[in-house]
Amino acid sequence: MSRPADGGPTLKAAPLKLATSTPAAGHASAPRVVAILGNPNAGKSTLFNQLTGLRQKVGNYPGVTVEKKTGSVTLPSGRRAEVIDLPGSYSLQPTSPDETIVRDVLLGLQTDTPPPDLIVFVVDVMHLTRHLYLMMQLIELGRPIVLALNMMDTARARGVTVDIEQLERDLGVPVVAISAAKGEGLGNLRRMIERDVEPSARRFRRWPVHLERVLGSLEKRLPRHSALPERARHDLALALLLDDGEDDMLARHSPPDVLDDARILAKRLDQLSPGWRSDDVAGHYEAIHDIVARAVTSGTPRPDKLQDRIDRVLTHRVFGPILFAVLMGAVFQSVFAWAQPAMDLIDKAINLSGGFIGGLLPDGPVRSLVVNGIIAGVGTTLTFVPQIAILFFFIGVLEESGYMARAAFIMDRLMGRVGLSGRAFIPLLSSFACAIPGIMATRTIDNRRDRITTIMVAPFMSCSARLPVYALLIGAFIPNIWVGFLTLPGITLFAMYALGVIAAIAVAAVLKRTVLAGGKPLYVMELPPYRMPQWGSVFLSVRERSVVFVQQAGTVILAVSIVLWFLASYPRGGADAAHVEQQLAAATASHDVAGAHQLERELAGVRLENSFAGRVGRFLEPAIRPLGFDWRIGIGLVTSLAAREVMVSTMATVYHMGDADAHSSSLREQLRDTLDPRTGKHTCTPLVAVSLMVFYVLACQCMSTVAVVRRETNSWRWPIFMIVFMNAMAWGASFVVFQGGRLLGFS
Amino acid sequence: MNEFPGEAPTIAIDAMQPGDSGVIARVDAEPAIVRRLMELGLVPGTELQHVRVAPLGDPIEVSIRGVHLSLRRSEASRIHVTPC
Numbered sequence: 083m084s085r086p087a088d089g090g091p092t093l094k095a096a097p098l099k100l101a102t103s104t105p106a107a108g109h110a111s112a113p114r115v116v117a118i119l120g121n122p123n124a125g126k127s128t129l130f131n132q133l134t135g136l137r138q139k140v141g142n143y144p145g146v147t148v149e150k151k152t153g154s155v156t157l158p159s160g161r162r163a164e165v166i167d168l169p170g171s172y173s174l175q176p177t178s179p180d181e182t183i184v185r186d187v188l189l190g191l192q193t194d195t196p197p198p199d200l201i202v203f204v205v206d207v208m209h210l211t212r213h214l215y216l217m218m219q220l221i222e223l224g225r226p227i228v229l230a231l232n233m234m235d236t237a238r239a240r241g242v243t244v245d246i247e248q249l250e251r252d253l254g255v256p257v258v259a260i261s262a263a264k265g266e267g268l269g270n271l272r273r274m275i276e277r278d279v280e281p282s283a284r285r286f287r288r289w290p291v292h293l294e295r296v297l298g299s300l301e302k303r304l305p306r307h308s309a310l311p312e313r314a315r316h317d318l319a320l321a322l323l324l325d326d327g328e329d330d331m332l333a334r335h336s337p338p339d340v341l342d343d344a345r346i347l348a349k350r351l352d353q354l355s356p357g358w359r360s361d362d363v364a365g366h367y368e369a370i371h372d373i374v375a376r377a378v379t380s381g382t383p384r385p386d387k388l389q390d391r392i393d394r395v396l397t398h399r400v401f402g403p404i405l406f407a408v409l410m411g412a413v414f415q416s417v418f419a420w421a422q423p424a425m426d427l428i429d430k431a432i433n434l435s436g437g438f439i440g441g442l443l444p445d446g447p448v449r450s451l452v453v454n455g456i457i458a459g460v461g462t463t464l465t466f467v468p469q470i471a472i473l474f475f476f477i478g479v480l481e482e483s484g485y486m487a488r489a490a491f492i493m494d495r496l497m498g499r500v501g502l503s504g505r506a507f508i509p510l511l512s513s514f515a516c517a518i519p520g521i522m523a524t525r526t527i528d529n530r531r532d533r534i535t536t537i538m539v540a541p542f543m544s545c546s547a548r549l550p551v552y553a554l555l556i557g558a559f560i561p562n563i564w565v566g567f568l569t570l571p572g573i574t575l576f577a578m579y580a581l582g583v584i585a586a587i588a589v590a591a592v593l594k595r596t597v598l599a600g601g602k603p604l605y606v607m608e609l610p611p612y613r614m615p616q617w618g619s620v621f622l623s624v625r626e627r628s629v630v631f632v633q634q635a636g637t638v639i640l641a642v643s644i645v646l647w648f649l650a651s652y653p654r655g656g657a658d659a660a661h662v663e664q665q666l667a668a669a670t671a672s673h674d675v676a677g678a679h680q681l682e683r684e685l686a687g688v689r690l691e692n693s694f695a696g697r698v699g700r701f702l703e704p705a706i707r708p709l710g711f712d713w714r715i716g717i718g719l720v721t722s723l724a725a726r727e728v729m730v731s732t733m734a735t736v737y738h739m740g741d742a743d744a745h746s747s748s749l750r751e752q753l754r755d756t757l758d759p760r761t762g763k764h765t766c767t768p769l770v771a772v773s774l775m776v777f778y779v780l781a782c783q784c785m786s787t788v789a790v791v792r793r794e795t796n797s798w799r800w801p802i803f804m805i806v807f808m809n810a811m812a813w814g815a816s817f818v819v820f821q822g823g824r825l826l827g828f829s
Numbered sequence: 830m831n832e833f834p835g836e837a838p839t840i841a842i843d844a845m846q847p848g849d850s851g852v853i854a855r856v857d858a859e860p861a862i863v864r865r866l867m868e869l870g871l872v873p874g875t876e877l878q879h880v881r882v883a884p885l886g887d888p889i890e891v892s893i894r895g896v897h898l899s900l901r902r903s904e905a906s907r908i909h910v911t912p913c
């Protein structure tokens with residue numbers, strides 16, 4: 083029988099030894115700590131967000147959450163409890179860094195996080211058998227657990243019913259039916275969190291006799307410490323037996339002689355019963371089978387016809403890859419085409435307000451700071467908000483629908499060819515938003531060498547901070563010509579993203595054949611069912627990313643713009659400027675309007691060139707001249723170290739400052755039209771723009787990325803290596819583009 | 830293919846055709862990998878269906894108790910089923 087998801091008589095009918103509904107005593111001061119656990123993609127983060135009101139990332143593929151996250155929930159009595167969202171895990175015997183976090187928290191190995199007071203174990207009710215495997219391990223740890231049967235909406239739609247009382251009797255834990263996405267059953271769950279749930283007394287796991295005996299003898303020798311539940315010792319002993327010597331956390335928590343013994347015992351077992359390392363799993367599954375058979379009607383869920391039909395097209399031998407390419411093309415095209423009207427509007431508004439505010443202020447340094455520094459810098463950056471929003475809209479839809487995992491399925495062969503783990507696909511895809519979450523997502527990769535390879539190439543994926551730079555240069559220099567169903571700007575943007583991907587593949591292939599050779603990891607990935615994106619959550623993430631971008635503009639970019647304005651304004655000239663000033667005075671005196679105008683522009687240019695910023699740019703110029711970049715771009719390359727999109731605001735300020743009557747035109751026009759006063763040639767040409775974009779695709783400019791690589795690889799070697807090879811590649815590729823382009827007659 | 834006389838013949842799942850089903854007979858890879866595959870539900874005695882092959886020929890998709898898994902051929906060739 084099934085129960086309405088909310089308000090059902092779950093509690094009354096439950097034949098469980100639940101303490102009376104008085105809130106947990108003895109915890110009056112310290113809030114209860116509730117950990118949300120379960121298999122990957124069970125809906126843990128969705129539930130966490132519902133309970134805490136926070137905005138943890140969710141997505142319809144396994145391995146979205148890779149870190150521990152904490153929030154707090156208000157319980158029906160008004161008291162608060164602390165809630166921890168954890169990465170998904172398949173087993174207490176971890177195979178990757180994210181699963182290790184879960185094990186360490188549960189076995190009390192992580193000293194900074196005490197084991198939780200209550201575990202809310204989230205399962206996808208459609209995949210109950212598999213999800214109960216970890217649940218059973220946890221029950222036997224002897225901790226209080228509540229089972230949250232999630233995705234009840236899907237179960238209802240597919241005619242699957244669960245006998246909740248039966249399940250409660252068999253497992254010995256309270257069970258609550260919920261739908262985290264729809265917000266059903268959460269009241270029940272909140273009430274349950276408040277109770278004193280007794281740990282289940284059941285033991286289900288059927289251990290093979292020989293293993294049981296060895297584990298028993300080993301666990302006697304483990305030190306007793308309070309954080310480790312008595313019954314967790316069996317699992318800790320098993321972890322020690324299975325450990326291949328790479329697990330630092332285990333080693334730190336166990337006496338060396340026990341470690342040695344575990345190793346000897348493992349060797350002996352290898353000889354006596356070769357299959358011992360997995361002997362216990364089948365027995366445990368048998369136990370689960372019996373339980374599920376009793377509780378779930380309609381047996382195993384009917385195969386999902388819709389999923390199969392969609393997959394037949396999306397992963398078709400011919401149409402699959404074509405659709406993948408078309409989809410990507412359409413994304414880049416829309417980022418351009420849909421954003422254009424909004425961008426033009428913002429652009430106009432900023433120019434108008436620049437002119438208006440400029441008119442209010444008296445001529446002088448303050449006006450220049452406001453107009454050239456702040457409005458030009460921050461304002462120009464803001465024009466790219468629509469593009470950021472559209473990009474994240476598509477990323478959100480792809481992540482939520484379940485297509486990501488199919489894209490990984492389609493592309494896996496290529497990844498395997500270059501030696502990348504199949505698990506690398508999703509971290510790499512996430513890096514299109516930002517390399518930092520992408521690098522964090524590599525925690526799902528079990529093999530360390532594969533993980534480092536993926537980390538090293540993730541920054542080649544064009545992140546959203548590069549998008550404004552591409553968009554500015556493409557908008558200024560690439561003519562809007564239709565080619566088939568795409569436009570040249572769309573194609574150019576696609577090409578830049580593709581270049582990053584190709585570079586990543588090439589570098590991974592080289593790394594996997596040299597310094598990071600070896601290791602053939604297991605690749606098994608779950609293909610989640612297709613789901614209608616949770617639109618609310620997609621739009622929230624779009625809003626959040628746009629807000630972050632605007633905040634960035636209001637903080638980092640504002641600060642850089644102000645500092646840059648000073649550096650670009652002072653000192654005011656020197657001998658060259660004095661010379662032009664004299665000429666200007668003479669021209670004005672003789673009413674030579676045209677001449678004076680010309681000299682004014684020249685003066686602005688000369689001043690900028692002699693300013694601190696100009697000097698830095700000119701100092702760099704010899705190194706970047708071969709790439710086609712002049713000292714103005716050199717300034718941008720320096721400020722980009724704060725964040726790549728600062729390039730845009732820098733160009734805005736530099737071009738405004740260097741041009742006396744620039745206030746009326748947009749940055750795009752200025753980039754196109756500005757002439758170098760010395761040579762009389764354009765400072766920036768289409769070829770320079772392409773060379774510059776290629777540089778941005780490949781260069782390692784983001785200090786936050788470097789810091790994350792340092793943290794995740796736990797060494798300085800890899801981040802330094804990354805800075806060197808990426809920047810060398812960037813220089814080399816831009817050199818080839820610019821010099822090659824010139825030889826071919828482009829300008 | 831039939832290594833144990835008297836037992837039903839088994840085939841590796843990468844040799845199955847899309848749509849074929851079988852009951853898992855054994856998994857013979859490295860011990861650590863066997864453990865993980867089993868923890869994911871690929872335990873002997875469970876029915877498994879070969880669903881499809883990826884466009885480029887690798888990996889393959891199998892379904893087990895309604896869970897769809899993508900496996901590279903290198904692992905799939907180690908999992909043997911008794912066709913049914």
Ligand SMILES: Nc1nc2c(ncn2[C@@H]2O[C@H](COP(=O)(O)OP(=O)(O)OP(=O)(O)O)[C@@H](O)[C@H]2O)c(=O)[nH]1
Nearest residue numbers: 123124125126127128140141145146147170262263
């Ligand atoms: N239909 C339905 N979908 C849900 C429900 N709860 C979550 N989802 C969807 O399930 C997918 C996975 O949700 P997450 O919350 O990211 O899952 P998770 O357990 O945190 O996953 P990992 O972080 O990868 O371990 C998302 O696409 C959610 O929208 C539900 O109750 N019903």
Ligand SMILES: [Mg+2]
Nearest residue numbers: 126127146147
């Ligand atoms: Mg999550």
